[in-house]
Amino acid sequence: MKFEKHCLWALMALGAMLPFVVQDQYVLHIAIMVLFYAILATSLNLVVGYVGEFSLGHTAFLGTGAYAAALLSTQYGWPIWATIPTAGVLAAIMGFIVGGITLRLQGPFFVIVTLSFAEVLRLVADNWIALTNGPMGIAGIPQPELLKEASNLAAKQFYYAIVWALLALALYLSFRFVHSNAGRAAVAVRENRYVAQSIGIRPLSYSMLALVLGAMLSGMAGGFYAHYISFVGPEVFRFAFMISMIIMVLIGGKGTLVGPLIGALLVTFLEEYLREAKELRLSIFGLAVIAIVLFLPRGLMGFITQRREARSSAATSLQSTPAADGRPA
Amino acid sequence: MELLPQYLANGLVTGSFYALSALGLTLILGLMRVVNFAHGELYMLGGVMGWWATTRLGLDFFTGLLLVAVVMAAFGWLVDRLLIERIRDQGEEPGILLTIGLSIFLANTALLVVGTAPLKVEAPLSAGPVFFGDIVLTKLRLFAMGVCAVLIFAAWLLIHKTRLGRAMRATFQDPMAAQLAGVRTANVYAATFAMGTVIASMAGMLLGSIYSAQVSIGGLVSMKAFVVVILGGMGSFAGAICGGLLLGVVEALWGGYVATGSVDIIGFALVILTLVFRPYGLFSKRAERA
Numbered sequence: 134m135k136f137e138k139h140c141l142w143a144l145m146a147l148g149a150m151l152p153f154v155v156q157d158q159y160v161l162h163i164a165i166m167v168l169f170y171a172i173l174a175t176s177l178n179l180v181v182g183y184v185g186e187f188s189l190g191h192t193a194f195l196g197t198g199a200y201a202a203a204l205l206s207t208q209y210g211w212p213i214w215a216t217i218p219t220a221g222v223l224a225a226i227m228g229f230i231v232g233g234i235t236l237r238l239q240g241p242f243f244v245i246v247t248l249s250f251a252e253v254l255r256l257v258a259d260n261w262i263a264l265t266n267g268p269m270g271i272a273g274i275p276q277p278e279l280l281k282e283a284s285n286l287a288a289k290q291f292y293y294a295i296v297w298a299l300l301a302l303a304l305y306l307s308f309r310f311v312h313s314n315a316g317r318a319a320v321a322v323r324e325n326r327y328v329a330q331s332i333g334i335r336p337l338s339y340s341m342l343a344l345v346l347g348a349m350l351s352g353m354a355g356g357f358y359a360h361y362i363s364f365v366g367p368e369v370f371r372f373a374f375m376i377s378m379i380i381m382v383l384i385g386g387k388g389t390l391v392g393p394l395i396g397a398l399l400v401t402f403l404e405e406y407l408r409e410a411k412e413l414r415l416s417i418f419g420l421a422v423i424a425i426v427l428f429l430p431r432g433l434m435g436f437i438t439q440r441r442e443a444r445s446s447a448a449t450s451l452q453s454t455p456a457a458d459g460r461p462a
Numbered sequence: 463m464e465l466l467p468q469y470l471a472n473g474l475v476t477g478s479f480y481a482l483s484a485l486g487l488t489l490i491l492g493l494m495r496v497v498n499f500a501h502g503e504l505y506m507l508g509g510v511m512g513w514w515a516t517t518r519l520g521l522d523f524f525t526g527l528l529l530v531a532v533v534m535a536a537f538g539w540l541v542d543r544l545l546i547e548r549i550r551d552q553g554e555e556p557g558i559l560l561t562i563g564l565s566i567f568l569a570n571t572a573l574l575v576v577g578t579a580p581l582k583v584e585a586p587l588s589a590g591p592v593f594f595g596d597i598v599l600t601k602l603r604l605f606a607m608g609v610c611a612v613l614i615f616a617a618w619l620l621i622h623k624t625r626l627g628r629a630m631r632a633t634f635q636d637p638m639a640a641q642l643a644g645v646r647t648a649n650v651y652a653a654t655f656a657m658g659t660v661i662a663s664m665a666g667m668l669l670g671s672i673y674s675a676q677v678s679i680g681g682l683v684s685m686k687a688f689v690v691v692i693l694g695g696m697g698s699f700a701g702a703i704c705g706g707l708l709l710g711v712v713e714a715l716w717g718g719y720v721a722t723g724s725v726d727i728i729g730f731a732l733v734i735l736t737l738v739f740r741p742y743g744l745f746s747k748r749a750e751r752a
Contacts, residue, residue: 234734244497249689376562
């Protein structure tokens with residue numbers, strides 16, 4: 134827990150320093166996307182990593198947030214300070230509805246029904262032209278007043294600050310959730326549903342809490358995305374988004390708070406770097422995913438914690454005094 | 463209302479195609495519990511190879527179908543022994559991720575090799591219309607329905623009447639007990655996956671001769687197949703057929719009377735409703751497994 138906390142502080146501090154060091158727009162854009170994906174991966178991790186149910190419908194919340202922010206700012210002229218939290222609240226409500234229906238199911242059924250929800254929303258966004266403008270999407274989402282005069286670089290820095298703050302919020306809430314009684318109860322459900330039930334934990338309420346929290350965070354990320362890209366179309370519900378998120382969580386290591394951050398960093402960079410390989414890009418990406426499942430089943434963080442545990446247990450057995458337990462190795 | 467019989471007929475034809483394309487997934491998802499996101503890509507490979515066999519190699523349809531079946535059986539066997547076997551019994555997550563990786567790889571590699579254009583598989587007979595009173599169908603579609611029925615029946619026979627089928631049923635009831643009784647479960651798993659692959663690819667080739675084989679079709683096919691398998695209840699052949707027919711008919715009616723744009727919603731709405739009211743599928747007798 135301490136190691137995790139230190140890692141989070143260090144990563145966020147590094148993130149905070151970045152815009153002062155880097156003055157390049159392209160690098161800042163990549164950094165913004167990394168932080169954006171880190172929020173999504175963190176929010177997905179709450180469900181996949183701590184409740185242990187494999188949700189493939191997280192784009193439903195992302196898309197709800199993005200469309201909410203886009204509509205509120207284009208139709209009603211709401212400023213960005215209002216749209217992002219509202220997007221979060223609406224996505225949380227959506228999470229409550231979806232969770233109420235899906236969380237009673239487990240295993241493959243849960244996987245497919247969550248996926249169905251995302252697909253239904255995508256088709257609604259595609260067909261409800263009066264509201265969503267159909268496949269054309271909503272373009273020209275207004276930029277904040279503040280940025281009217283600002284240069285492109287300053288705009289990037291502004292958005293970087295917002296996404297950094299959102300990620301900090303996401304990590305803070307996740308940390309508080311994971312290390313609370315509710316979080317421990319959720320982990321108990323993940324490890325063994327029947328045992329958890331037998332000691333009085335109601336699986337539905339804790340998994341619902343995690344899902345609603347995750348939905349709210351990804352809805353806020355969606356709201357941010359709408360403003361930053363200034364265009365929202367039905368693609369936000371696409372399965373491709375979902376694939377990126379899942380791969381990030383699993384590469385980094387599900388059930389750890391640091392893992393999704395590292396996953397987001399790795400995948401975003403991998404996708405950018407593989408651009409050089411042009412058409413081969415996605416084929417290589419597919420192979421990389423297969424290799425990770427086979428050779429790194431617990432993700433990078435899982436691998437590192439395993440090493441640390443092995444080291445510290447080796448150290449304690451060397452000293453062979455019970456007092457050495459608990460001291461950081 | 464005078465169009466109703468035609469809608470129903472169209473729905474039944476499409477429905478039998480859905481059933482056929484989902485049959486492979488019934489085996490892989492329903493029995494092996496691998497949530498196979500590469501299912502659509504296996505279907506796509508069947509169509510693309512069928513095109514290659516019939517137009518490039520100049521084989522006739524049935525020889526081509528046989529060739530596709532043999533090659534894809536070997537492919538499925540290898541995929542199971544080399545990839546799926548390593549993540550067996552680890553829950554569904556690794557399987558999902560693995561098959562997503564596989565589907566990304568297969569779809570994009572196929573894209574590099576044959577491109578995006580729709581490919582026409584040479585059909586075994588002409589596409590002339592057939593009239594039943596007011597209802598119009600094409601010969602080709604009736605033929606495809608016939609092949610569907612034969613394939614489904616053959617798969618059923620294999621599972622219920624052969625030694626391999628007995629070993630399969632034993633393995634999926636209780637792998638440990640099956641192993642103790644001398645069943646080589648690794649081979650049974652591989653055979654099941656290969657069988658699912660073969661059925662999916664044959665469906666791809668057959669339907670490629672009616673519509674066309676397209677590299678990018680995989681995702682859509684996977685989704686429809688998931689819908690059908692969930693509707694029918696996991697691992698039940700009769701369920702998959704009913705699920706497919708139900709989906710086809712409801713989609714045809716919705717498309718005919720309500721709106722064509724939103725037809726794809728129907729399947730997902732059906733799945734959500736089914737799982738709300740009958741959490742283990744419409745026709746499933748399975749109780750919760752601890």
